[in-house]
Amino acid sequence: MQVPKYAQPGQAFKELNVTLELKVIADVGLVGFPNVGKSTLLSRVTNAKPKIANYHFTTLNPNLGVVDLDGADGFVIADIPGLIEGASQGIGLGHEFLKHIERTKVIIHMVDAASTEGRDPIEDINTINAELSAYNEEIAKRPQVIAANKMDVLYGEEEEEAINKIREAFEPNGIKVFPISAVSGKGVKELLYYVRELLDTIDDTPVMFEPEFIPGEHSFANDPYTVEQEEEHVFVVEGPRIERMLGYTNLDSEKGFEFFQRFLKESGILEELETKGIQEGDTVRMYGLHFDYYK
Ligand SMILES: Nc1nc2c(ncn2[C@@H]2O[C@H](COP(=O)(O)OP(=O)(O)OP(=O)(O)O)[C@@H](O)[C@H]2O)c(=O)[nH]1
Ligand SMILES: [Mg+2]
Incomplete structure (x- = not known):
């Protein structure tokens, strides 16, 4: 795409300081x-x-x-x-x-x-x-x-x-x-x-060195989240999965907002909000974000 319309903001992730040691490789x-x-x-x-x-x-x-x-x-x-x-x-x-x-x-x-x-x-x-x-x-x-x-x-x-x-x-x-x-x-x-x-x-099968550090593999798709009613007309959705999704979603762009809405639907969050009794015009809070709920 020559003129991308959608960008993902950076997100918090693991930070790591590494010391690299150079060892010359020669026969x-x-x-x-x-x-x-x-x-x-x-x-x-x-x-x-x-x-x-x-x-x-x-x-x-x-x-x-x-x-x-x-x-x-x-x-x-x-x-x-x-x-x-x-x-x-x-x-x-x-x-x-x-x-x-x-x-x-x-x-x-x-x-x-x-x-x-x-x-x-x-x-x-x-x-x-x-x-x-x-x-x-x-x-x-x-x-x-x-x-x-x-x-x-x-x-x-x-x-x-x-x-x-x-x-x-x-x-x-x-x-x-x-x-x-x-x-x-x-x-x-x-x-x-x-x-x-x-x-x-010399047998020249390559020598395999044991890795000394293996970065953890972690799938965020199954990270938990919670949907709770905080007070009358206010619902809170939070948890690692939400935090991460918001991290890579640019809500200021049209596509980003579309993605956000689709996420709410497909993840089952909308359904849960309704089960918990959300009404049109109620507020949903997700970390720093507040929005009004309309069907
Ligand atoms: N006569 C003679 N002198 C040599 C020979 N090989 C090296 N030299 C001399 O020995 C000295 C040291 O040579 P280098 O090649 O720098 O020695 P090196 O083993 O690399 O030394 P380091 O880097 O300090 O460990 C120099 O003055 C060389 O000219 C040789 O075959 N005959
Ligand atoms: Mg030398």
């Missing part, structure tokens, strides 16, 4: 201590342009990127801000960061295998796994792979020694270790194709 979560090179890898393998810098907590919000693979399906990778010990108790914005791992399927643990900041990569992985389990047991059970980063800093025997240590610690548990350099790109391809393999092993 793969890239986790690790601060400064290990997570954002560098993301920028190397996707078109994402995360901030990269040589200090901790450069990344404060997850960055997403799409990895394209030749001859295989690509996937979405989320670069999660650096985690530290105590993250599951909220330390270092831990909760803020951990929640973004919840909806990923495979986890890449990234470590600084060259220990450029003096930390032990094996301890780092164990620490992060402990934090993941403490936050949500289920996350820690997801398939994992280790990206031993910053291999370009090491040479010859050093390189082998570093990687063998990590392998000895984790490969017996079925967690593969890939030596890489996010800066040069060395080893990255092998890592990505292996991640693709892991994703392919």
Whole structure:
């Protein structure tokens, strides 16, 4: 209708304050201590342009990127801000960061295998796994792979020694270790194709999350109302059903008024008024509304 003649006024309804929590959804979560090179890898393998810098907590919000693979399906990778010990108790914005791992399927643990900041990569992985389990047991059970980063800093025997240590610690548990350099790109391809393999092993039936809030369904058609004689020549009609009907009826418009009259008839209100002995010229009161009764 180009020129509507009938409008319904607004009506009182349930009011609700909601807090919406954003959780990033990605196939793969890239986790690790601060400064290990997570954002560098993301920028190397996707078109994402995360901030990269040589200090901790450069990344404060997850960055997403799409990895394209030749001859295989690509996937979405989320670069999660650096985690530290105590993250599951909220330390270092831990909760803020951990929640973004919840909806990923495979986890890449990234470590600084060259220990450029003096930390032990094996301890780092164990620490992060402990934090993941403490936050949500289920996350820690997801398939994992280790990206031993910053291999370009090491040479010859050093390189082998570093990687063998990590392998000895984790490969017996079925967690593969890939030596890489996010800066040069060395080893990255092998890592990505292996991640693709892991994703392919996962049953991809969608996970259904239980709704935490279900707005009540309520039909107003059967809400009660009452018809009473208040005093001589005055009748009162009230109840939730009446209140609601008046709420969506615009009595100033012709159509609205027609609707109102039809409602009185079809709902049986007119009949009840007559049963209660209403006479022509008596007053009917409905909330703020008074009108004279004529047949
Ligand atoms: N030598 C070397 N340095 C690297 C490599 N990858 C990253 N870096 C350097 O490590 C520093 C940290 O890199 P980021 O990618 O910002 O690290 P991040 O893990 O995202 O750090 P947060 O966001 O703080 O958690 C930067 O100075 C990078 O240039 C690598 O493969 N080799
Ligand atoms: Mg980063």
